Amino acid sequence: MKLIALHDYAGFGRRLAASLIDTVFFLIIFLLIQIVFSSMGLRISVFGGWFEQPFILLVTAFMWIKFMGTPGKLLLGCHVVDAETQQPLTLVQALVRYLGYFVSLIPLGLGFFWILWDKRRQGFHDKLAKTIVVLDVRHQGADESQKTLEQLIKEVK
Numbered sequence: 001m002k003l004i005a006l007h008d009y010a011g012f013g014r015r016l017a018a019s020l021i022d023t024v025f026f027l028i029i030f031l032l033i034q035i036v037f038s039s040m041g042l043r044i045s046v047f048g049g050w051f052e053q054p055f056i057l058l059v060t061a062f063m064w065i066k067f068m069g070t071p072g073k074l075l076l077g078c079h080v081v082d083a084e085t086q087q088p089l090t091l092v093q094a095l096v097r098y099l100g101y102f103v104s105l106i107p108l109g110l111g112f113f114w115i116l117w118d119k120r121r122q123g124f125h126d127k128l129a130k131t132i133v134v135l136d137v138r139h140q141g142a143d144e145s146q147k148t149l150e151q152l153i154k155e156v157k
Contacts, residue, residue, distance in 0.1 A: 009121035010078040010133040012113070021072030026056055061094035077136040083120070084130065093129045100125030 010018075030052065037044045044051075063070045068079040068088050080097070082089060089097065104111025104124040111124030120132055 008134050010073075010076075010135055011121055012115045014076050014078060014135075015073075015115060015121075015133060018070065018072030018076045018078060021075055022060075022070045025071045026059075057095075057098050060098055061091065064089045064094045064097070065091060073133070078133050079136055080131055080133050082130065083122070083126070083132045086132075086134070089129070089131060093131060097125050097129035097131055100128040103128060 034045070060070055064080050065088055067074060068081060073080065080089060081087060082093065100111075100123075104114075115121050115123045115126075120126075122132060126132060
C-alpha cells in the first residue's frame with residue numbers, strides 16, 4: 001500500500017467545485033435529451049422524473065470504475081480510488097459510495113462537511129464504501145506559482 005500524505009487528498013473546496021461541474025454536466029445532458037424527445041413529438045420529462053436518478057447513478061458508477069472520477073473530478077485533477085489499494089473502485093464500492101451520498105446528506109449534510117475534519121478527507125459516503133479521493137500526481141505539480149522562472153522557460157521551449 002502506497003503511503004499518502006495529507007496534501008495528496010482532495011479537499012472539500014475542490015470536491016465541492018467538482019460536484020458543481022458535474023451538476024452542470026448532467027443538466028446539459030438532460031436538456032439535450034429533453035430537446036431530442038421534444039423534437040420527436042414525445043412529451044416525456046427527464047427532469048425530476050423516474051429517469052434522472054438511475055441515469056446519474058449508472059453514469060457516475062461507470063465513470064468512477066472506468067476513469068476513477070466524474071467529469072468534474074477529472075477536470076480538477078481528482079481520482080476516486082479504493083482506500084486500501086488505491087486501485088479503481090469495484091462495482092459494489094461504486095454503488096455503496098453513490099448510495100452513501102444520501103447518508104451523507106441526511107444529517108444536514110454533515111457527511112459531506114466531515115471531509116473538512118477527517119484526516120483522510122473522507123466523507124461518510126467514502127467511509128461506507130472504503131474509498132478516498134486523491135489528487136492526480138500530474139496536477140500536484142501543476143501550480144504555476146510554485147515553479148521557478150527557469151522551469152517555465154524550459155516548458156516554453
